[in-house]
Amino acid sequence: MLKYLHEAVLAGLVVPEGADKASQREIHRRRRLIEAQLSLARRAILMLRSLHADVSALRVGDGDGFQGTGNCEYGHEGVEVTLDWPNLALLSDETKNILDEVAASDVPKIWFVFHGDCTQSHRCEADDREEAMEICAEAHPGSQIHVAIPSNLQGELMVYGYGEDMVHCPLCGCRTEFGELPREGWQVHVCQACNHSFIAVPDDPEEGPEPERNFAWKGAWSMNQDGTIETQPRVEDTGEGFIPTLAISYVGGEPVFETAAPRATLEEAKTAAGTLGSDWHQREIDAVAAEMAS
Numbered sequence: 001m002l003k004y005l006h007e008a009v010l011a012g013l014v015v016p017e018g019a020d021k022a023s024q025r026e027i028h029r030r031r032r033l034i035e036a037q038l039s040l041a042r043r044a045i046l047m048l049r050s051l052h053a054d055v056s057a058l059r060v061g062d063g064d065g066f067q068g069t070g071n072c073e074y075g076h077e078g079v080e081v082t083l084d085w086p087n088l089a090l091l092s093d094e095t096k097n098i099l100d101e102v103a104a105s106d107v108p109k110i111w112f113v114f115h116g117d118c119t120q121s122h123r124c125e126a127d128d129r130e131e132a133m134e135i136c137a138e139a140h141p142g143s144q145i146h147v148a149i150p151s152n153l154q155g156e157l158m159v160y161g162y163g164e165d166m167v168h169c170p171l172c173g174c175r176t177e178f179g180e181l182p183r184e185g186w187q188v189h190v191c192q193a194c195n196h197s198f199i200a201v202p203d204d205p206e207e208g209p210e211p212e213r214n215f216a217w218k219g220a221w222s223m224n225q226d227g228t229i230e231t232q233p234r235v236e237d238t239g240e241g242f243i244p245t246l247a248i249s250y251v252g253g254e255p256v257f258e259t260a261a262p263r264a265t266l267e268e269a270k271t272a273a274g275t276l277g278s279d280w281h282q283r284e285i286d287a288v289a290a291e292m293a294s
Contacts, residue, residue: 048098065084111125215234246258
């Protein structure tokens with residue numbers, strides 16, 4: 001969002017050839033003002049992300065309740081929070097939506113269009129699915145166009161594996177409608193709830209499925225500074241203790257996990273999982289602040 005606005009404004013503030021000293025000074029003054037305002041906007045977004053991460057760390061699931069403790073290394077020992085605050089929960093959800101839109105606004109919309117026998121896909125930038133399919137049809141006249149799939153935020157095609165069970169949406173977990181593609185075993189899925197579309201391919205029969213992890217609790221997802229990575233505090237129940245866990249994934253991708261030492265009770269593990277999330281996001285904030293300072 002800010003990137004394109006910045007480029008457009010500066011393009012209109014170019015010193016024309018032969019301009020007098022007064023005009024040059026005025027244009028340079030306006031360019032400095034734009035740079036200062038851009039810096040303020042970036043700092044505001046950075047602080048909003050940090051505030052949202054802190055609020056999300058205290059939120060219980062996706063509900064209206066907030067619970068947590070300040071027993072950490074940041075100097076808030078003995079501070080406890082337990083309250084229901086529906087308006088804060090609503091504001092937190094809306095803040096996440098705004099931050100997601102800000103993060104996505106600077107990312108070009110890349111599509112992968114499957115055509116012909118689907119051995120290759122046509123990669124292009126387009127505003128929507130229909131335009132992407134039109135671009136592919138122009139580039140490959142006579143080839144049957146099957147489907148256009150959006151890329152992830154890194155501009156990569158995400159392909160998911162499936163076994164005997166029907167594939168569910170990797171973003172929201174809801175049921176999908178799917179159709180077969182000409183390439184053997186390949187399917188195109190569309191989520192009935194969030195409209196996310198993706199390609200699914202058969203799992204390698206030689207590779208057994210990973211054992212399912214038993215998560216007794218999952219918190220709310222939180223976005224990182226540049227909107228490309230999400231984290232979610234969780235608690236894994238192993239039967240011998242509750243393991244505080246932090247799920248970390250590129251948006252739409254499979255998560256990896258950070259864990260802490262097992263806790264005796266679920267509530268203790270929830271608090272520790274929230275601390276894992278806060279620490280991870282603080283490291284992100286510190287890294288961005290150091291980059292901006294340099």
